[in-house]
Amino acid sequence: MWFTSSWLVLALAGQVQQSNAGQVQQPSAPVQAQPVDPQADKPIVSDPQFDSALPVLSDDINAPLEPMPAAPGAAPSGNVQPTGANEALAPVMAETPELTAPLPPLGTFDSTPPTEVADIDDKDVVIRYTTVVRGLDDLDLTGQFNGLSALKEGGGKAANAAMITARAREDEALAVRLMKSKGYYDGTAISTIEQPPANAGDPIRAIVSATPGNVYTLSSVKIDAGPVLPPDLLIRELPLKIGDRIEADRIQGAEANLALKLPQQGYPFVAVGQRDILLDDAKWTGDYTLPVDTGPRSSFGTYSTEGKLAFDAKHVGVLARFKDGELYDNRKVDDLRDALVATGLFSTVSVEPRRTGVIAADGTEKVDLLVRQEAGPPRSLAATAGYSTGEGIKVEGSFTHRNVFPPEGALIGTVIAGTQEQGLSGTFRRSNAGKRDRTVTITAAANHSNYDAFNAFTGTLSARISYDSTPIWQKKFTYAFGVELVGTNESVYDFGLGRDARRTYGIAALPSQVQFDTSDSLLNPTKGYRLKFSLSPEASVSGGVRPYARVLVEGSIYQPVSESIVLAGRIRAGTIPGIARDDLAPSRRFYGGGGGSVRGYGYQRLGPFDPNGDPVGGRSINEFSLEARYRFGNFGIVPFIDGGNAYEGITPKGSDLRYGAGIGGRFYTNFGPMRVDVATPLNPRPGDGKVALYISIGQAF
Template sequence: MRVSTGRHYWLAFALVAASPAVGQFNQQQGTAPARGPDAPKPTPTPQATTAPTPADNAPIVPEAEFDAALPPLSGDINAPLEPMPKGQPAAATPTTAQLPLVAADGSLPAAAPENPELAQPLQPLASFDSAPLQTAADIKDVDAPQIRYETVLKGLEELKLADEFKSLSALQEGKGKAANATQVAARGREDEGLAVRLMKSLGYYDGTAVSLIETVPAADATQPGSLRATVTATPGRLYTLSSVNIEAQPVTPPDLLTRNLPLKVGDPIEAARIQGAEANVSLVLPQQGYPFVKVGERDILLDDQSPKATGAYTLPVDTGPRSSFGQLTTSGDPVFDLTHLNVFPRFDGGDLYDSRKTDDLRDALVATGLFSSVAVEPQRTGRTNADGLEAVDLLVRQTKGPPRSLAGSAGYATGQGFKAEGSWTHRNLFPPEGALIGTVVAGTQEQGASGTFRRSNAGKRDKTFTAIASANHSNYDAFDAFTGTLSARWSYVSTPIWQKRFTYYYGGELVGTNESTYDFTQGAKVRRTYGIVALPGQVEWDTSDSLLNPTRGYRLRLNLSPEGAVSGAVRPYVRAMIEGTFYYPVSTSLVIAGRAKAGTIQGIARDDLAPSRRYYGGGGGSVRGYGYQRLGPFDPNGDPVGGRSLNEFALEARYRFGNFGIVPFIDAGNSYESSLPKGSDLKFGAGIGGRFYTNFGPMRIDVATPLNPRPGDGKVALYISIGQAF
């Protein structure tokens, strides 16, 4: 930027002349005294030796004569004007000289003849050329003349600022093209300031930068007349912290501020480091009982006179009172009353305030899907507890959202065919959080409908009561079944915002089913009706880092279901299944995942079991490469009949690059007629999968082939679904 240092002064002169001088001027109009170095020297006049006479001070016009010439004035401002004198000519002007203003009879003079041009009609607006004047800036499609230039950067590579400079550079943004050399020079000056700012961000406050625009020699130029813009940066000395001072009230513990402001004497005065340290104070103190902390404006006093360049750092911090949780209050359009709101907090009144628990409360409310907006804000109360902490109430601002939603999913798997599922949900038909869900399943081999009542956060956060009534038709190689089910279940499960280590469910089922089964005594397929009562339960221990896409940790799951079947006779039995998975990160992009599973049914013969309650192997969630439910014993027709035991193993290498991934895998397993699984006669499948990672989980496409196929097994199996295989 250029600043002009020139100044202009204006001088005003007032010339006052006595009356004789005025008279002399009037007598010699049109002459002026000679000026300049060649002008004749004025002849000195003798000074008056006598005092001025009274006549010299006499007025030009006597006062009495002046007053008599004035017209009489009226003191009434509303009085009418005096009539104009008749027959008096107006003052002489170049255009009206000697013309009477008013005729002798008092009439006005005749109007001047009308100009004929004024009587012509106006030109239509449409005939005007309304196109604006085109300037060089308005030319979009015309190829404007351009010059080429190259950019050279010096001095920032050592500071590792070259990449950041290039991403922000005006010269780089121009992509080596400009209208003229002046534009290139302007971009160079802009980049000078950029280089200085970048150096200051690392603590080089004496840094300077200059830009040079020069013509590239013809021998080096790729195009005649091209320019080279060189930006040279000189960092100068690095400034470091000579002291770190925090101006704040006493806190508990005493080192809370200094421990969470990770700055020390000798650290470079680096902008990102200092801003990050201050942000850490703003983040950590609300987690340690100070919800109203305010970090003030830092002050860094630089010392550039000492042999070592330093800066004294001072940070004012208003911590506010140390506080504990009080009670919940609410405002706005209420979705939940205070009774149900108090189900969500993971803290008790009197606990030390922690902003993470406040955020968790808000996330849990958002997860209900019943709010269009919800906020949780700490409010000062002025109440002091016995421990000296101020009680802070949490104000929940509620705004209702739409309670109804539609959802759908679709997939395909070899052996299962296409399957589509749609649902309608009213999440708060029976407040609070009493949902009604209607579901329809349509597929090539499965059709059905169900109605579900679900009470979420039933007396305890994340505890859910579910009741289901369903009717379903399944037509697979293993069985063809028409099934009706009534079930109820209590569950305590993980959610996307709060993944729990320990989860469980328990409940009861009443099942009525009519199924086709192969009767080995008759040597033919028959249909039988079964009545089943079951008390299923599950416990799980989960240390993984994600529900849908785990990359580390492990999971252990145990299912146990005492059951009784009625089909001509009452037969009690127990179904049990244990499963473990692990996830080991080899690197940030590669995860090794493994799974082992074993199941058993005790207390009943296989042929007395309803086919839908037996164990089957094969398919996308089992041993890939084999058809759905096609691992295990077969009847004489070549259809699977299932078994009373099962074992499965899987190993995957999940390699991810960006939002995509490749997963080679190998699976093994089988189902057995015996009540305990065997280690022999395992069937192996291998393949490769593709993953597309989204914000709600990975999309999975797996292609597999059986490694030791049996007669009738396909060569390739395809599986498409959402989520990892395990």
């Protein structure tokens, strides 16, 4: 009552003040005496008239304001018309209906501030709290909730209570989203903040309670798409059925499977649309509909290239493992991309199918494969270094131009500098030579070796055709065959003369080998096995022509026994029939001992000796090795035991083995392990050292 009356009084006073001000601003005029009006002090509206004009108000202070009744004859306008003494004021009409609606109670407003507002950094105030989650354990959602929770992310500390409340409200929404992802679309969640008892010193408890409700299942599964071949392809590759839970992971996984499998079966341009699930909250079910644009059924056609080219589209066809007209399969396209990467000629390369509109006889549309190339630097330098007892220090450097004769014609120059070996070689290598994975190599080399077994100056000219593994493209089956011409001048102990002599040998060989490899790595295998067979028919010319053959069989196995321990074993046996040992060039004989043989003994120190105590090699050999490879992080420890020997005859023996044992350290890098092995002979002969050291790259086998 007072508020309304005062407002009206102030309004009238303002009108009066505005009128007086207007009089002051009038132009000046002579002041004249005015007669005194006896009615001047009489009020315009008497108090009884004013009070009777006021509307009747409710006694309920919380009741909404009531509209003032319109006076008879009042204009239906929002403008207030002048009133007489006995007229009621006309109501002001609202421009929108919402303005006439009652105001909601203040208690219904959510006064919780957003997290970004509540989460202020106030280092002077810290409130500790614990988070309690209820109702999600049975759904296996507690772990996901804890990983995404705003309360958990806060670490149990907040600057103020508003911050805790804001985080709890966020976690309510999180719990509801997680329940929906499991098919509980009626799920609800509520958070409560429990204050500890006064002076208890316990932290506040923020409790998020989830109520999942009923789980929803699929009542129908429909794919909205055109006809495909075979007719059941879509429903077969969308692993959803009536009765399945409407779980986010299940639905998304099924759709991803459809998008993955169709390009493998002739549909490279498939586009999976946005699903629609119509829920029935009375039955707790949902009708699932998925639109799919399959695009045309397609087959392989042409190739095209663009970008900075390493080679042309014709050579791309050499790398492909499919034929023109074959049904499109993106797994074969991925295989082609891997083969392009394995060439090592690109900084980036991609393969993309493109529509051509050309229809084949079987009704499929031909696809053009666009290869986008960005040729990388073709030149590279490489170096390796190692040390072992008997071989000394050995450093090898190489320069390679990988594409000097396109396509994939490489030129490689190699230099070996060591304390006991020096060499120089040049190699031409054509990779993917007319056929995928076929390599043609031609090499010319000059080498000097100075070991206890022999001192040799050797020149070699060789050619080789091979199907090899690479670090990027490891193959189960590999092979190689070729021709080799060797001229060598070597020191040899002449047992007839009883002294050292130098002889020159001419050797022609046809070396070949096959290997079956199921291991998981070339340089650091942890499982699988390898079998290798080598055969080299040869002829030696030194005072006559003497044909013979070098035969070598080798196998290794790798068996993991735990996540950090791998047991590895190797056996090796070889023979050289058809020639006497002393007619065989020393560099072509078998020797045992060294980092890749029986560790603990010097390089080539196992086998028969001459009267001077130098090894002379033999025509047969046998070896074995056992290792326990324990890895922790990027480091490893490898205890090992080796055994073996070389023999003068063509049949290896098992009764005269020499054993070595030791321990190695490994440092694992992204290109292979660095190896350091220390070994000692277990049954040494006179003259054998007590300790042998080997440093190199890669495992021993």
